[in-house]
Amino acid sequence: xxxxxxxxNHKVQLSENAIALVKKICRRFNYQxxxxxxxxxxxxxxxxxxxxxxxxxxxxxxxISVAKVYGVxxxxxxxxxxxxxxxxxxxxxxxxxxxxxxxxxxxxxKRQLNIDEGETTPDGLFSLSSLRCxxxxxxxxxxxxxxxxYGRVAQADVRKIISEYKAGCLTHPTxx
Amino acid sequence: xxxxxxxxxxxxxxxxNENDWEEILTKTIKRTPQDIINELISSELKGRxxxxxxxxxxxxxxxxxxxAEKYVICNADEGEPGTFKDRxxxxxxxxxxxxxxxxxxxxxGAKKGIIYLRGEYxxxxxxxxxTISEFEYYCKKIKLEFSVDVxxxxxxxxxxEETALFESLEGHRGEPRNKPPYPTIKGYMxxxxxxxxxxxxxxxxxxxxxxxxxxxxxxxxxxxxxxLFSVSGDxxxxxxxxxxxxxxxxxxxxxxxxxxTKAVQVGGASGFLVPRKKFQETAIGYQGKLTGISLPTGGxxxxxxxxxxxxxxxxxxxxxxxxxxxxxxxxCRVGCQQLLIGIKAVKRGERPAQYLDKLLKLTETMQLTxxxxxxxxxxxxxxxxxxxxxEEMIY
Numbered sequence: 348x349x350x351x352x353x354x355x356n357h358k359v360q361l362s363e364n365a366i367a368l369v370k371k372i373c374r375r376f377n378y379q380x381x382x383x384x385x386x387x388x389x390x391x392x393x394x395x396x397x398x399x400x401x402x403x404x405x406x407x408x409x410x411i412s413v414a415k416v417y418g419v420x421x422x423x424x425x426x427x428x429x430x431x432x433x434x435x436x437x438x439x440x441x442x443x444x445x446x447x448x449x450x451x452x453x454x455x456x457k458r459q460l461n462i463d464e465g466e467t468t469p470d471g472l473f474s475l476s477s478l479r480c481x482x483x484x485x486x487x488x489x490x491x492x493x494x495x496x497y498g499r500v501a502q503a504d505v506r507k508i509i510s511e512y513k514a515g516c517l518t519h520p521t522x523x
Numbered sequence: 524x525x526x527x528x529x530x531x532x533x534x535x536x537x538x539x540n541e542n543d544w545e546e547i548l549t550k551t552i553k554r555t556p557q558d559i560i561n562e563l564i565s566s567e568l569k570g571r572x573x574x575x576x577x578x579x580x581x582x583x584x585x586x587x588x589x590x591a592e593k594y595v596i597c598n599a600d601e602g603e604p605g606t607f608k609d610r611x612x613x614x615x616x617x618x619x620x621x622x623x624x625x626x627x628x629x630x631x632g633a634k635k636g637i638i639y640l641r642g643e644y645x646x647x648x649x650x651x652x653x654t655i656s657e658f659e660y661y662c663k664k665i666k667l668e669f670s671v672d673v674x675x676x677x678x679x680x681x682x683x684e685e686t687a688l689f690e691s692l693e694g695h696r697g698e699p700r701n702k703p704p705y706p707t708i709k710g711y712m713x714x715x716x717x718x719x720x721x722x723x724x725x726x727x728x729x730x731x732x733x734x735x736x737x738x739x740x741x742x743x744x745x746x747x748x749x750x751l752f753s754v755s756g757d758x759x760x761x762x763x764x765x766x767x768x769x770x771x772x773x774x775x776x777x778x779x780x781x782x783x784t785k786a787v788q789v790g791g792a793s794g795f796l797v798p799r800k801k802f803q804e805t806a807i808g809y810q811g812k813l814t815g816i817s818l819p820t821g822g823x824x825x826x827x828x829x830x831x832x833x834x835x836x837x838x839x840x841x842x843x844x845x846x847x848x849x850x851x852x853x854x855c856r857v858g859c860q861q862l863l864i865g866i867k868a869v870k871r872g873e874r875p876a877q878y879l880d881k882l883l884k885l886t887e888t889m890q891l892t893x894x895x896x897x898x899x900x901x902x903x904x905x906x907x908x909x910x911x912x913x914e915e916m917i918y
Contacts, residue, residue: 379694380694381693381694382694383694383695384677384691384694385674385694387677388675388677418696419694419695419696422679422696422697422849423642423677423678423679423697424677424678424679425642425677425678426677440839440842440843441604441605441843442604442605442788442791442792442825442836442839442840442843443604443605443755443756443825445835445836445839446756446757446827446831446835446836446839478643478678479602479604479678479680479843479846479847480602480603480604480605480606480643481643482601482606482607482610482641482643482644483607484604484605484606484607484753484755484756484761484825485607485753485754485755485761485762486761487755494645494646
């Protein structure tokens with residue numbers, strides 16, 4: 348909400364509010380380098396993602412190199428440098444899900460949404476990613492929308508799940 | 524050999540109620556550290572994460588290390604595909620784990636415990652923290668100085684490796700360290716650290732409560748006690764089961780298979796695939812027997828029936844390893860990539876079948892030269908799948 352994206356140049360402009368918020372989070376963790384992961388979690392939960400400009404700001408605040416921050420951001424799959432959709436869809440590709448047809452589900456979602464893994468639909472509603480084993484192997488194959496878990500998903504269920512969210516979005520157009 | 528195998532025996536210790544945790548904690552910390560360590564050693568409890576290091580010995584070495592600052596860490600970064608037992612323990616009997624951590628802290632001289640919780644288990648965090656604050660309140664009441672923090676993982680399988688986990692806790696990329704020094708001497712913040720799997724800690728509670736003998740009497744030689752198994756795949760009853768160690772895989776399949784079981788992957792992606800013809804001779808437990816095959820496991824038991832292609836299974840494991848290799852050491856980083864490219868090339872007929880032998884050699888090299896358990900254990904699933912289902916890799 349506080350980040351303006353310049354899609355053409357892949358640059359983002361941080362508002363003063365956004366800058367203040369990031370600084371506040373860094374202060375809350377006492378500018379400790381050891382708290383970097385916690386800081387990144389806190390910042391990402393505010394902005395939804397961690398663009399390069401935010402990483403630079405955090406590096407400056409903690410007095411560490413940008414490379415160090417970037418290294419951590421790109422190491423852990425929970426951190427993302429691209430904004431996720433309003434409804435982030437994640438598909439478990441752990442072995443139990445995989446042998447029970449997760450790949451077909453993944454392809455079906457790609458077909459329905461017309462996006463690839465790691466991408467977001469142009470309307471900003473859905474993004475797609477694959478996960479490694481969510482620890483619900485008894486329910487394989489497993490699909491997550493946000494934190495909601497769908498178990499024993501069949502290929503035919505995909506359209507229904509997606510349209511439910513689309514419909515929900517239409518009935519609550521003001522809910523940002 | 525026959526005497527060491529026994530039929531499948533169910534048990535119920537881990538999830539048995541924990542209402543008496545206050546009593547157990549108060550009673551246990553009144554005993555001398557030496558006494559508790561001796562009891563743990565005589566129970567022969569081994570680490571339930573899969574590596575099987577004797578727990579009592581780990582606590583003993585850390586207790587003897589000289590440092591004013593020490594830590595107790597509970598490894599709840601349950602990432603092995605097909606394992607979901609730790610989540611159950613932390614949501615159903617969290618006080619057992621916390622009690623065990625506090626007792627460990629008391630023995631080794633640590634005032635701080637950390638639970639490294641898998642990022643995917645974020646939903647557990649809130650209730651766990653509530654439990655912790657009640658637990659800490661009781662510790663204060665009995666004048667035991669011990670606090671516990673929850674640290675959320677961020678989605679990296681490698682962080683289940685203990686030294687990578689320390690790196691992650693310290694805010695770095697989760698890249699494993701060289702060993703030695705071992706965590707018992709230099710762990711989190713370079714201080715002596717006990718790091719145990721969630722289930723291991725829960726078992727120590729059983730031992731504090733019922734005594735070492737009760738635990739020792741379960742299971743078989745070298746593999747004492749019970750273990751939680753996460754059963755998934757082609758089974759009519761997926762779920763978590765507590766069983767005595769040492770059963771044969773045949774008995775396991777008789778109980779959990781769907782009647783058409785072709786193979787079982789024991790121990791997740793880093794474990795071994797056992798084909799049907801070897802079910803009878805394979806036991807589930809720690810290595811140490813002179814005869815027969817004994818497979819250790821963190822508890823993941825994935826059952827495949829005859830409709831499953833073993834090529835697809837291996838393909839999935841290798842993709843997993845390629846993705847999760849931290850990239851720090853070359854054998855693992857490049858090895859995982861080449862293995863995946865290699866089996867696909869053989870499948871497409873671009874490489875001769877003999878190329879599989881070259882790939883097997885590559886996994887041997889990885890086993891010898893990779894820095895940590897991730898790269899070293901790729902050979903387990905690769906060799907056991909390729910050797911037993913060679914024709915499926917080619918045609």
